Amino acid sequence: MEHNKYIRELIDKYLEGATSLKEEETLRDYFQGEKIPEEWKVYQAMFRYFIDERQKTETKRRPLRSVRLWMPAVAAACVALFFGLKFLSPAPPRLSARSLIYIDGKKYTDIELIQTETLRALENLSDNEDNVYSSQVEALDLFFSNN
Amino acid sequence: MDTVKRMMLTMGFLLACFSAGAQTNLNIGAIFDEYGKQKGSILIELGKDVLGNHTNIKRYKSLIMPSDTATLRMTEEAMARDIKDGRKLLESRKDGTLESASYCLTKDKKSPEYEYLLFSNQSNRMTLIYVKGNFAPNRLEDELYKLKNLFIKINNKQIKL
8 A cells, every 4th residue: 555655656746747767667667567556557558658669769779789889899800800911921022132042951142152053043944955945935936926 | 770781891892902912922932932942952042132233133033853743743733823814935845744834924914024934844853943024025035144144244254064
Protein backbone atom coordinates (compact mmCIF):
# COMPACT_ATOMS: atom_id res chain seq x y z
CA MET A 1 0.00 0.00 0.00
CA GLU A 2 2.77 2.34 0.95
CA HIS A 3 4.54 1.42 -2.27
CA ASN A 4 1.40 2.10 -4.32
CA LYS A 5 1.06 5.45 -2.61
CA TYR A 6 4.61 6.27 -3.54
CA ILE A 7 3.98 5.21 -7.13
CA ARG A 8 0.85 7.40 -7.19
CA GLU A 9 2.95 10.38 -6.10
CA LEU A 10 5.52 9.66 -8.77
CA ILE A 11 2.82 9.42 -11.45
CA ASP A 12 1.46 12.81 -10.43
CA LYS A 13 4.95 14.30 -10.45
CA TYR A 14 5.61 12.77 -13.86
CA LEU A 15 2.46 14.22 -15.34
CA GLU A 16 3.58 17.61 -14.01
CA GLY A 17 7.01 17.11 -15.57
CA ALA A 18 8.69 17.27 -12.20
CA THR A 19 10.21 13.81 -11.87
CA SER A 20 13.92 13.19 -11.69
CA LEU A 21 15.63 10.60 -13.90
CA LYS A 22 15.82 8.19 -11.02
CA GLU A 23 12.12 8.61 -10.29
CA GLU A 24 11.24 8.04 -13.97
CA GLU A 25 13.34 4.92 -13.93
CA THR A 26 11.45 3.74 -10.85
CA LEU A 27 8.18 4.28 -12.71
CA ARG A 28 9.44 2.42 -15.80
CA ASP A 29 10.62 -0.52 -13.73
CA TYR A 30 7.29 -0.62 -11.89
CA PHE A 31 5.20 -0.59 -15.03
CA GLN A 32 7.24 -3.33 -16.64
CA GLY A 33 5.75 -5.66 -14.01
CA GLU A 34 2.50 -7.55 -14.47
CA LYS A 35 0.54 -6.76 -11.28
CA ILE A 36 -0.65 -3.28 -12.12
CA PRO A 37 -3.91 -1.88 -10.73
CA GLU A 38 -6.59 -1.51 -13.35
CA GLU A 39 -6.73 2.27 -13.06
CA TRP A 40 -3.07 2.46 -13.88
CA LYS A 41 -3.11 0.24 -16.97
CA VAL A 42 -3.20 3.33 -19.14
CA TYR A 43 0.06 4.52 -17.53
CA GLN A 44 1.56 1.09 -18.05
CA ALA A 45 0.81 1.29 -21.76
CA MET A 46 2.35 4.74 -21.87
CA PHE A 47 5.57 3.75 -20.06
CA ARG A 48 5.92 0.57 -22.04
CA TYR A 49 5.62 2.59 -25.24
CA PHE A 50 8.39 4.89 -24.00
CA ILE A 51 10.53 1.88 -23.09
CA ASP A 52 10.04 0.32 -26.56
CA GLU A 53 10.91 3.59 -28.30
CA ARG A 54 14.01 3.98 -26.20
CA GLN A 55 15.15 0.46 -26.99
CA LYS A 56 14.59 1.05 -30.72
CA THR A 57 16.66 4.23 -30.58
CA GLU A 58 19.46 2.46 -28.75
CA THR A 59 19.40 -0.40 -31.29
CA LYS A 60 19.60 2.09 -34.17
CA ARG A 61 22.42 3.99 -32.51
CA ARG A 62 24.50 0.93 -31.58
CA PRO A 63 25.80 0.06 -35.10
CA LEU A 64 26.85 3.66 -35.73
CA ARG A 65 28.59 3.83 -32.35
CA SER A 66 30.30 0.49 -33.11
CA VAL A 67 31.29 1.68 -36.56
CA ARG A 68 32.69 4.90 -35.18
CA LEU A 69 34.73 2.91 -32.69
CA TRP A 70 36.35 0.51 -35.18
CA MET A 71 36.79 2.94 -38.06
CA PRO A 72 39.89 4.56 -36.52
CA ALA A 73 41.18 1.07 -35.69
CA VAL A 74 40.79 -0.04 -39.32
CA ALA A 75 42.43 3.16 -40.57
CA ALA A 76 45.34 2.64 -38.18
CA ALA A 77 45.67 -0.99 -39.29
CA CYS A 78 45.80 0.06 -42.95
CA VAL A 79 48.47 2.65 -42.25
CA ALA A 80 50.47 0.15 -40.18
CA LEU A 81 50.19 -2.45 -42.95
CA PHE A 82 51.33 0.06 -45.56
CA PHE A 83 54.39 1.08 -43.57
CA GLY A 84 55.08 -2.53 -42.71
CA LEU A 85 55.10 -3.48 -46.39
CA LYS A 86 57.29 -0.50 -47.22
CA PHE A 87 59.90 -1.14 -44.58
CA LEU A 88 59.87 -4.92 -44.31
CA SER A 89 59.88 -5.59 -48.05
CA PRO A 90 63.30 -5.60 -49.67
CA ALA A 91 64.17 -2.11 -50.87
CA PRO A 92 64.88 -1.56 -54.55
CA PRO A 93 68.59 -2.28 -55.15
CA ARG A 94 70.86 0.77 -55.21
CA LEU A 95 74.31 1.13 -56.69
CA SER A 96 76.82 0.74 -53.89
CA ALA A 97 79.91 2.90 -53.62
CA ARG A 98 82.38 -0.01 -53.71
CA SER A 99 82.57 -2.93 -56.05
CA LEU A 100 82.58 -6.37 -54.48
CA ILE A 101 83.57 -9.86 -55.45
CA TYR A 102 82.80 -13.11 -53.70
CA ILE A 103 85.01 -16.08 -54.53
CA ASP A 104 84.00 -19.35 -52.88
CA GLY A 105 81.87 -17.27 -50.54
CA LYS A 106 84.70 -15.03 -49.38
CA LYS A 107 84.43 -11.31 -49.99
CA TYR A 108 87.16 -9.24 -51.62
CA THR A 109 87.31 -5.60 -52.61
CA ASP A 110 90.55 -5.62 -54.57
CA ILE A 111 89.79 -3.61 -57.70
CA GLU A 112 92.22 -5.42 -59.97
CA LEU A 113 90.80 -8.78 -58.95
CA ILE A 114 87.27 -7.49 -59.58
CA GLN A 115 88.17 -6.12 -62.98
CA THR A 116 89.96 -9.32 -63.99
CA GLU A 117 87.03 -11.53 -63.04
CA THR A 118 84.56 -9.15 -64.69
CA LEU A 119 86.52 -9.42 -67.90
CA ARG A 120 86.50 -13.20 -67.52
CA ALA A 121 82.70 -13.17 -67.21
CA LEU A 122 82.35 -11.00 -70.31
CA GLU A 123 84.78 -13.17 -72.23
CA ASN A 124 82.73 -16.25 -71.30
CA LEU A 125 79.84 -14.74 -73.20
CA SER A 126 81.90 -14.33 -76.34
CA ASP A 127 83.72 -17.67 -76.04
CA ASN A 128 80.65 -19.44 -77.26
CA GLU A 129 81.39 -20.77 -80.72
CA ASP A 130 78.27 -19.12 -82.09
CA ASN A 131 79.89 -15.82 -81.18
CA VAL A 132 77.25 -14.18 -79.05
CA TYR A 133 78.07 -10.63 -79.96
CA SER A 134 78.04 -10.84 -83.72
CA SER A 135 74.98 -13.10 -83.67
CA GLN A 136 73.37 -10.63 -81.36
CA VAL A 137 74.03 -7.73 -83.69
CA GLU A 138 72.52 -9.71 -86.56
CA ALA A 139 69.47 -10.56 -84.46
CA LEU A 140 69.06 -6.93 -83.45
CA ASP A 141 69.36 -5.75 -87.05
CA LEU A 142 66.65 -8.23 -88.01
CA PHE A 143 64.51 -7.14 -85.08
CA PHE A 144 64.69 -3.44 -85.86
CA SER A 145 64.19 -3.93 -89.57
CA ASN A 146 61.00 -5.86 -88.89
CA ASN A 147 59.60 -3.23 -86.49
CA MET B 1 26.54 3.87 -43.84
CA ASP B 2 27.33 5.00 -47.42
CA THR B 3 30.05 7.24 -46.03
CA VAL B 4 31.51 4.33 -44.11
CA LYS B 5 31.51 2.06 -47.16
CA ARG B 6 33.12 4.80 -49.25
CA MET B 7 35.85 5.32 -46.70
CA MET B 8 36.58 1.62 -46.43
CA LEU B 9 36.81 1.24 -50.20
CA THR B 10 39.13 4.24 -50.48
CA MET B 11 41.41 2.91 -47.76
CA GLY B 12 41.50 -0.53 -49.36
CA PHE B 13 42.26 0.93 -52.78
CA LEU B 14 45.08 3.13 -51.46
CA LEU B 15 46.54 0.19 -49.58
CA ALA B 16 46.49 -1.97 -52.72
CA CYS B 17 48.23 0.74 -54.74
CA PHE B 18 50.96 1.25 -52.18
CA SER B 19 51.40 -2.48 -51.72
CA ALA B 20 51.81 -3.05 -55.43
CA GLY B 21 54.69 -0.63 -55.53
CA ALA B 22 56.51 -2.13 -52.61
CA GLN B 23 58.10 -5.18 -54.32
CA THR B 24 60.15 -4.96 -57.55
CA ASN B 25 62.82 -7.66 -57.25
CA LEU B 26 63.60 -9.95 -60.12
CA ASN B 27 63.33 -13.74 -59.95
CA ILE B 28 66.91 -13.98 -61.17
CA GLY B 29 67.91 -12.24 -57.95
CA ALA B 30 67.18 -15.49 -56.14
CA ILE B 31 69.78 -17.27 -58.31
CA PHE B 32 72.42 -14.68 -57.42
CA ASP B 33 71.49 -14.92 -53.74
CA GLU B 34 71.31 -18.71 -53.64
CA TYR B 35 74.50 -19.57 -55.54
CA GLY B 36 76.60 -16.40 -55.43
CA LYS B 37 78.44 -17.21 -52.22
CA GLN B 38 78.81 -20.95 -52.64
CA LYS B 39 82.02 -22.84 -53.16
CA GLY B 40 83.09 -22.73 -56.77
CA SER B 41 81.15 -19.52 -57.50
CA ILE B 42 82.36 -16.06 -58.41
CA LEU B 43 79.91 -13.27 -57.74
CA ILE B 44 80.66 -9.73 -58.79
CA GLU B 45 78.75 -6.56 -58.17
CA LEU B 46 80.22 -3.39 -59.61
CA GLY B 47 79.82 -0.15 -57.71
CA LYS B 48 80.26 3.53 -58.34
CA ASP B 49 84.04 3.23 -57.94
CA VAL B 50 84.23 1.29 -61.20
CA LEU B 51 81.15 2.35 -63.13
CA GLY B 52 81.03 5.97 -62.03
CA ASN B 53 80.53 8.30 -64.97
CA HIS B 54 82.66 6.21 -67.34
CA THR B 55 79.84 4.17 -68.74
CA ASN B 56 76.10 4.19 -69.35
CA ILE B 57 75.84 0.96 -67.36
CA LYS B 58 74.20 1.81 -64.05
CA ARG B 59 74.20 -1.66 -62.52
CA TYR B 60 76.27 -4.72 -63.23
CA LYS B 61 76.08 -8.04 -61.48
CA SER B 62 77.60 -11.30 -62.68
CA LEU B 63 77.79 -14.86 -61.47
CA ILE B 64 80.05 -17.64 -62.67
CA MET B 65 79.25 -20.98 -61.13
CA PRO B 66 79.36 -24.72 -61.78
CA SER B 67 76.27 -25.81 -63.64
CA ASP B 68 74.19 -28.95 -63.73
CA THR B 69 70.76 -29.87 -65.06
CA ALA B 70 68.94 -28.58 -61.99
CA THR B 71 70.69 -25.20 -61.78
CA LEU B 72 70.34 -24.66 -65.51
CA ARG B 73 66.63 -25.39 -65.35
CA MET B 74 66.12 -23.09 -62.34
CA THR B 75 68.05 -20.29 -64.01
CA GLU B 76 66.15 -20.67 -67.24
CA GLU B 77 62.81 -20.62 -65.41
CA ALA B 78 63.80 -17.53 -63.42
CA MET B 79 64.86 -15.75 -66.59
CA ALA B 80 61.62 -16.71 -68.33
CA ARG B 81 59.59 -15.20 -65.47
CA ASP B 82 61.60 -11.97 -65.54
CA ILE B 83 61.46 -11.58 -69.31
CA LYS B 84 57.64 -11.54 -69.40
CA ASP B 85 56.82 -9.10 -72.20
CA GLY B 86 60.48 -8.33 -72.81
CA ARG B 87 62.56 -9.17 -75.88
CA LYS B 88 64.60 -12.21 -76.69
CA LEU B 89 67.70 -10.76 -78.33
CA LEU B 90 69.57 -13.99 -78.84
CA GLU B 91 69.12 -17.58 -77.85
CA SER B 92 71.22 -20.58 -78.76
CA ARG B 93 70.53 -24.18 -77.77
CA LYS B 94 72.33 -27.44 -78.20
CA ASP B 95 70.36 -30.65 -77.81
CA GLY B 96 67.62 -28.64 -76.15
CA THR B 97 69.93 -27.16 -73.53
CA LEU B 98 70.35 -23.41 -73.41
CA GLU B 99 73.93 -22.52 -74.34
CA SER B 100 73.86 -18.77 -74.68
CA ALA B 101 71.23 -16.07 -74.55
CA SER B 102 70.63 -12.41 -74.12
CA TYR B 103 67.35 -10.81 -73.20
CA CYS B 104 65.97 -7.34 -72.74
CA LEU B 105 63.46 -7.29 -69.88
CA THR B 106 60.13 -5.48 -69.95
CA LYS B 107 60.89 -1.80 -69.83
CA ASP B 108 59.24 0.47 -67.32
CA LYS B 109 57.72 3.25 -69.42
CA LYS B 110 58.41 5.82 -66.74
CA SER B 111 62.12 5.01 -66.64
CA PRO B 112 64.73 5.65 -69.36
CA GLU B 113 66.65 2.55 -68.26
CA TYR B 114 66.72 -0.91 -69.81
CA GLU B 115 67.51 -4.17 -68.04
CA TYR B 116 69.32 -7.07 -69.66
CA LEU B 117 70.10 -10.65 -68.80
CA LEU B 118 73.05 -12.36 -70.46
CA PHE B 119 73.66 -16.05 -70.17
CA SER B 120 76.28 -18.53 -71.23
CA ASN B 121 76.88 -22.18 -70.37
CA GLN B 122 80.18 -23.75 -71.37
CA SER B 123 81.99 -26.80 -70.03
CA ASN B 124 79.65 -27.13 -67.04
CA ARG B 125 80.26 -23.51 -66.01
CA MET B 126 77.40 -21.06 -66.18
CA THR B 127 77.83 -17.32 -66.56
CA LEU B 128 74.90 -15.09 -65.72
CA ILE B 129 75.10 -11.32 -66.07
CA TYR B 130 72.58 -8.68 -65.15
CA VAL B 131 73.05 -5.23 -66.65
CA LYS B 132 71.00 -2.11 -66.28
CA GLY B 133 71.57 1.11 -68.12
CA ASN B 134 70.04 3.91 -70.11
CA PHE B 135 70.80 2.50 -73.53
CA ALA B 136 68.63 0.62 -75.98
CA PRO B 137 69.23 -3.03 -76.97
CA ASN B 138 71.06 -2.04 -80.15
CA ARG B 139 73.69 -0.34 -77.95
CA LEU B 140 74.21 -3.29 -75.58
CA GLU B 141 77.19 -4.76 -77.39
CA ASP B 142 78.94 -1.38 -77.56
CA GLU B 143 78.40 -0.75 -73.86
CA LEU B 144 79.81 -4.13 -72.89
CA TYR B 145 82.85 -3.56 -75.09
CA LYS B 146 83.31 -0.15 -73.47
CA LEU B 147 83.20 -1.80 -70.05
CA LYS B 148 85.89 -4.29 -71.04
CA ASN B 149 88.07 -1.55 -72.53
CA LEU B 150 87.54 0.55 -69.42
CA PHE B 151 89.19 -2.08 -67.25
CA ILE B 152 92.08 -2.53 -69.61
CA LYS B 153 92.54 1.23 -69.82
CA ILE B 154 92.40 1.76 -66.06
CA ASN B 155 94.94 -0.96 -65.44
CA ASN B 156 97.11 0.46 -68.19
CA LYS B 157 98.07 -3.01 -69.19
CA GLN B 158 96.54 -5.88 -71.10
CA ILE B 159 94.83 -8.16 -68.65
CA LYS B 160 95.66 -11.78 -69.37
CA LEU B 161 92.91 -14.15 -68.44
